[in-house]
Amino acid sequence: MRFDVITLFPELIAPFTQAGIVRRAFDSGQIVLRLWNPRDFAEGNYRRVDDRPFGGGPGMVMMAEPLARCLQAVRADRGEAGGEQAPVVLFSPIGDTLRHQAVERWAASSGAVLICGRYEGIDQRFIDRYVTHQISLGDFVLSGGEIAALALIDAVARLQPGVLNDEGSHQFDSFNPAVDGLLDCPHYTRPEAWEGESAPAALMSGHHAQIERWRRDQRLALTQRHRPELIAAARASGLLDRADEAFLAQQAPADRA
Known part of the structure; x- marks a missing residue:
């Protein structure tokens, strides 16, 4: 290229x-x-x-x-x-x-x-x-x-093979339509507690399914709050499952604005 x-x-x-x-x-x-x-x-x-x-x-x-x-x-x-x-x-x-x-x-x-x-x-x-x-x-x-x-x-x-340390890291970038087109979730690293705030317990659990669910929910919440049109696009493309829809339905009206 x-x-x-x-x-x-x-x-x-x-x-x-x-x-x-x-x-x-x-x-x-x-x-x-x-x-x-x-x-x-x-x-x-x-x-x-x-x-x-x-x-x-x-x-x-x-x-x-x-x-x-x-x-x-x-x-x-x-x-x-x-x-x-x-x-x-x-x-x-x-x-x-x-x-x-x-x-x-x-x-x-x-x-x-x-x-x-x-x-x-x-x-x-x-x-x-x-x-x-x-x-x-x-x-x-x-x-x-x-x-x-x-x-x-x-x-x-950064999309060329071998450029990123983890070949799959760009798959969950914000806006990637190959996954769902949603925004990325928040990220945390050491120390576990910083200036009186702890990293989310779900990320410390070691339970992979729980971690993935937390990340998915965060992506949904952030996208609904800041870029709701991306939620609509993902829904229209059939990229949201029942668990996603249930989580979105539970969000406060202010989050859905």
Whole structure:
């Protein structure tokens, strides 16, 4: 799998490959990450990549030509001259919100070219001609697409075989539709008592069925309280059993709000 990131600030991306548990995905070669600066493909002494917007207004707009030249260099390096071309992803407020299902699709893909915009945006002509997917992290604005690119790459990297210490640990991540799409349960570790509060007795019981039931109930309660639409989706998909429904029925009205 290969990701090519087109960014004016490659120094924001490069350290990511050598930090944290996802480093294994890069060290093993499961994910190849290449960084490209469109300024290297701009003309003139100043290597200009932006200009004032037509029609006036604040800020600057990234020019289409340096981005197009950069993308062509990426495609040549990927050997795509006459074959299938990798998807071109732009991180944008109008894009589809990144969700677990989409991460799983990207994790099973051969990668993509990621475009990190800056300033007021990118010349729409480049977007219309080259961009195949647009992705958003949510209803807020970042100063550039680098954080969004890192979020996607991180989410994809941790799903690669061997990256996590426990191969099954991601199966119960929040939002995983392969299980039920619910939020994860709370977690506790040593010491058993901390600042006058004890860890839940069920987790200390050594009774595996009791532990699993407690965790399941906590997942249901948290999801019902904070993301009730996920409960509705799990119910519609037949992923809640009688014990789940009985627990939910016992929750206080405030928890069901």
